[in-house]
C-alpha cells in the first residue's frame with residue numbers, strides 16, 4: 001500500500017529526506033525548501049521504484065499463499081519500469097540504457113525469487129507508518145512527524161519479527177555499513193512507536209540485490225537500542241534548527257554529486273545574494289525567492 005496522500009501533505013520528515021539533508025543540505029533545500037524543479041530524472045530512480053513495486057507484488061502473493069510464476073513477476077517488473085520510463089521527463093541514463101536496465105531488472109527479480117527464504121513467513125508488505133518524534137521525556141523534537149513505508153515485515157524461523165528493506169546496489173555493501181546506517185534506526189524507532197515492536201527483540205535487515213549481469217542477494221541484519229533512537233532524535237532537532245536558520249551548505253564530496261538533479265543550481269549557489277538564488281531557469285529563481 002503506498003504512503004497515504006494525507007501523510008505526504010502534512011509537514012513531515014522521512015528517512016530519505018533526513019539522510020539527504022545529512023548528505024547535502026543544499027540539495028535538500030533545493031528540493032524541499034525552495035521547491036525548484038529537478039533538472040533531470042535519473043534512470044536509477046525509476047529503476048529502483050519499479051524494482052520495489054515488483055518485490056512488493058511478490059511479497060503480497062507470498063503472504064496470501066498464492067503460487068508465483070517467475071516469468072509473471074519479471075513481466076510485472078518490465079511493465080512498471082517501461083511505463084515509468086515513458087512517463088518521466090528528462091530521463092538521463094548512466095551506464096545502462098532502457099533495454100539494458102529492463103533485462104537487468106528482470107534478472108534481479110528472478111534472483112530475489114530464487115533466493116527467497118522458504119522458512120520466513122510474510123506478515124505484511126508495503127506498510128506505511130507515521131509517528132511522532134519525541135525524546136525520552138516524551139517531548140517532541142520537531143513539529144513534523146516521521147513517515148515512511150516498511151518494505152516487508154516477516155516472522156523469522158525462531159519466532160522473532162524482522163523488518164526488511166530491499167536495496168538495489170552496484171555492489172555488495174561493506175561489512176559495517178548496516179550497523180551504522182541511519183534508516184535502520186528510523187525504521188526500528190517507527191516499529192517501536194507504531195507497532196509496539198520491542199527494539200531489543202526486533203531485527204532490521206537490508207536485503208541487497210546487486211545491479212549486475214549476474215545479480216546476487218546479500219542479507220545484512222542489524223539491531224538498534226533506545227540510545228540509538230535518542231541520538232537520531234538529537235540529530236532531527238539539529239536538522240530542524242538548521243532549516244529554521246536556512247543554513248544550507250553544499251557537500252561536494254557527497255555521494256550524490258555524481259548524478260545530482262540540482263547540479264546547475266548548485267554551481268550558481270555561491271554567486272547568489274542571501275535568500276535569492278539565481279539559476280538559469282527564472283521560474284525556479286522566483287520560487288526560491290518566494291520561499292525565502
Ligand code: SF4
Nearest residue numbers: 024250251257260266
Ligand atoms: S552537486 Fe553535490 S554539493 Fe551540489 S547540491 Fe548536488 S549533491 Fe550537493
